Amino acid sequence: MTETGHQQPKVEANILVLGAENVGKSALTVRFLTRRFIGEYVGTESIYTHNVTVDGRETSFSIWDSVCPQNPNAQNCITEDQLRWADGFILVYSICERDSFSVVRQQLHRIRQMKKRHGPVPVIIVGNKRDLQHHREITSEEGRMLALSSDCGFFEISAAETYHGSLVVFHQLLEAVRENRSSVKKNSGIKGIVRSMSAVFSRRRTE
Numbered sequence: 001m002t003e004t005g006h007q008q009p010k011v012e013a014n015i016l017v018l019g020a021e022n023v024g025k026s027a028l029t030v031r032f033l034t035r036r037f038i039g040e041y042v043g044t045e046s047i048y049t050h051n052v053t054v055d056g057r058e059t060s061f062s063i064w065d066s067v068c069p070q071n072p073n074a075q076n077c078i079t080e081d082q083l084r085w086a087d088g089f090i091l092v093y094s095i096c097e098r099d100s101f102s103v104v105r106q107q108l109h110r111i112r113q114m115k116k117r118h119g120p121v122p123v124i125i126v127g128n129k130r131d132l133q134h135h136r137e138i139t140s141e142e143g144r145m146l147a148l149s150s151d152c153g154f155f156e157i158s159a160a161e162t163y164h165g166s167l168v169v170f171h172q173l174l175e176a177v178r179e180n181r182s183s184v185k186k187n188s189g190i191k192g193i194v195r196s197m198s199a200v201f202s203r204r205r206t207e
C-alpha cells in the first residue's frame with residue numbers, strides 16, 4: 001500500500017540464468033525457490049514462476065533455468081528469443097572450473113552486443129561452489145574485475161551451503177531491473193519532450 005492507501009502494482013521480472021554445464025544453475029535457482037539444496041537436479045530447461053513480497057511489494061519472478069548444450073559454442077547458448085524475453089541475467093560459473101569462467105565472459109559479450117540494439121539490461125555474475133576452496137581455479141579478484149569492467153553485479157556463493165547467497169543474488173537483480181525500468185522510462189520521457197519541441201520549432205521555421 002502507498003501512503004495514499006493505493007495498492008502498488010505488482011512487479012514482474014523475467015530472469016534468465018545462464019552459464020556452462022554443471023556450474024550450479026539449477027542448484028542456485030532451486031535454492032531460491034525452495035530454500036533447499038537437493039544435490040542432484042534433472043538437467044532439463046525449465047521456467048519457474050515464484051510469487052513473493054519483496055520490500056513490501058508483490059513480486060512475480062519468472063526464472064528460466066537454461067541448459068547449455070555439451071561442447072557448445074558458448075555464445076550460441078543464448079538465443080535471440082531468450083535475450084528479448086529477459087529483464088535481467090544471472091551468469092553462473094564454478095570457481096573450480098576455468099572453462100566455465102570463459103563461458104561467462106563470452107555470454108557477457110553476447111549480451112552486451114545485444115544491449116546496443118535493445119538498450120541496457122542488468123547482469124549479475126555469480127561464482128558458485130565457494131565451499132570447494134581447495135579446488136579453486138578462479139580468484140575472487142578475477143570475478144570482481146570482470147564484473148567491474150562490464151558494469152555487472154558480482155557475488156561468490158555456495159548454493160550447497162546457504163540459502164542467503166541465492167536470496168541476495170535474486171533480490172539485487174530485481175532491484176537493478178526496477179532501477180533500469182525507471183531510468184528507461186525517464187529517458188524516453190525526456191526524449192519524447194525533445195522530439196515534440198523540435199517538431200514545434202521546425203514547423204515554426206517553415207511557416
Ligand SMILES: Nc1nc2c(ncn2[C@@H]2O[C@H](COP(=O)(O)OP(=O)(O)OP(=O)(O)O)[C@@H](O)[C@H]2O)c(=O)[nH]1
Nearest residue numbers: 021022023024025026027039041043129158159160
Ligand atoms: N560443492 C558444491 N556443489 C554444488 C554447488 N552447486 C551445485 N553443486 C553440484 O554441482 C552439480 C551440478 O549442479 P546443477 O545445479 O545441476 O548445475 P547446472 O549448471 O544446472 O547443470 P546443467 O543443468 O547440466 O547445465 C550437482 O552435482 C550439484 O550438486 C555448490 O555450491 N557446491
